[in-house]
Amino acid sequence: MEKLESIIRLIQDNKGAPSRAPIAAETRFREDLGFDSFDLAEFTVHVEDAFGVDVFEGGVVETVGEVKKKLKI
Amino acid sequence: MTGKILMRDGDSVLTYPELLERVNAAQSYYPALQTGSLVEFVSNLVVALARGGDVVLLDSDLSADEVAGLGISGRNEARKIEGAPFADIGAVLEAVKKSPSKISIFTSGTTGLPKKVEHTVASLAAHVRVSENYSGHVWGFCYSPTHMAGMQVLFQILFNRNAAVNLFRKSKQAVYESIDKYGITHISATPTFYRLVLPEKAAHPSVRRITLGGEKSDKALYGALLEVFPSAKINNIYASTEGGTLLASGGEYFKIPDGEEGRIIVDENNELLVHKSLLGESDSFILDGDFYRTGDLVEWIGEGKREFRFLGRKSSLVNVGGYKVNLEEVEDALRSMPEVADALAFGQKNSVLGNILCADIKLKEGAQADVARIRNFLADKLQPFKIPRKIRFVVSMESTATGKIKRL
Known part of the structure; x- marks a missing residue:
């Protein structure tokens, strides 16, 4: 989870919207984190680099919990 | 004011009677408007076209440097217009159809500089179909209105007096809520738009037509879309800023239409070339003989060389x-x-x-x-x-x- 959180923080920092608001399994990428499709794409690249899994393959994931499930972490 | 709705964008709504009122009240318009409001964009555009004023379409997110780089002066500056009042919205729309206005659109060119392409309503709306059968359609508007595809969808909506709900850059949840709440029947969008609203457990049967364009799409996506939109027919289009809608197909394969065999051709490197007679007006087209190089690579299907599918772009795009x-x-x-x-x-x-x-x-x-x-x-x-x-x-x-x- 720490690794996943650090990727989310990195994307928030990169888009000039740093935040340290808590991230939970039910946190939604679009509504809660304000990620657009470009942010989501960037997120998938970093997650794939770190875990070797393309979490968006087979459709969009909406929450942090869904990503954890796909990564089995 | 009440009346038939033309466009909904979040809380902001534009009706046809309001549009008529805005056109009749307008003493000026913005030839180069940069706005994030779809309602403002549409009203300004209709005012300009109905009164014969030229417009330059600017993306709302262009930076000041980029706007200057395009050689555009007078961004968000008003220009005076005049004309007799229109009796009803039908008269406004007739004036828009016959508008002499030049509509300038920018596209990223192959030379490294964005290029300006000039269109008219006639060239942009060439493939727009108007008939009684198209009345009552409710559109999900999923393109930037400043690009070719967005303009084409907008004219389809206007000329058939359809309603539209802005779904461009909205969340998956907001997209499905709007589809169900407003009974959206037609959606035209890029494959990326559709990929971002999948998977979806519920079916949304109000949607009768799904159109894909702007990028390469694939069979797996069509299959997934048909599950979410079980009442929909799927249509795939190939359009370019230079030529507007050129080809349409019911799936992954495109067929060169009868009579256009010599005007849409594929060269020995599998690049699609389009004859200049199918293009808009622009000084910045670099023609190769009488043909424009689209930069799109295609692959023939079967022996007859009439059907093909898109493989992707040449490397610089x-x-x-x-x-x-x-x-x-x-x-x-x-x-x-x-x-x-x-x-x-x-x-x-x-x-x-x-x-x-x-x-x-x-x-x-x-x-x-x-x-x-x-x-x-x-x-x-x-x-x-x-x-x-x-x-x-x-x-x-x-x-x-x-x-x-x-x-x-």
């Missing part, structure tokens, strides 16, 4: 979520940074956007810059979709024999 990015333009912007010695931009396959924009950067000796610094620098120069989302710092770059960086 990358399609990122339906936006065409000119890699040379991105590299030029990167090289204009004082810390950067050299840069290579490229696309990498991505499950969200089709391709994600990446850059390898070699810094000057002793120079320091991090990803945040590079992004901030580019944000003042380029539209957000042209900013690389994966940046790597490298110590050396491979060059080709001509001294150009090797594009892989």
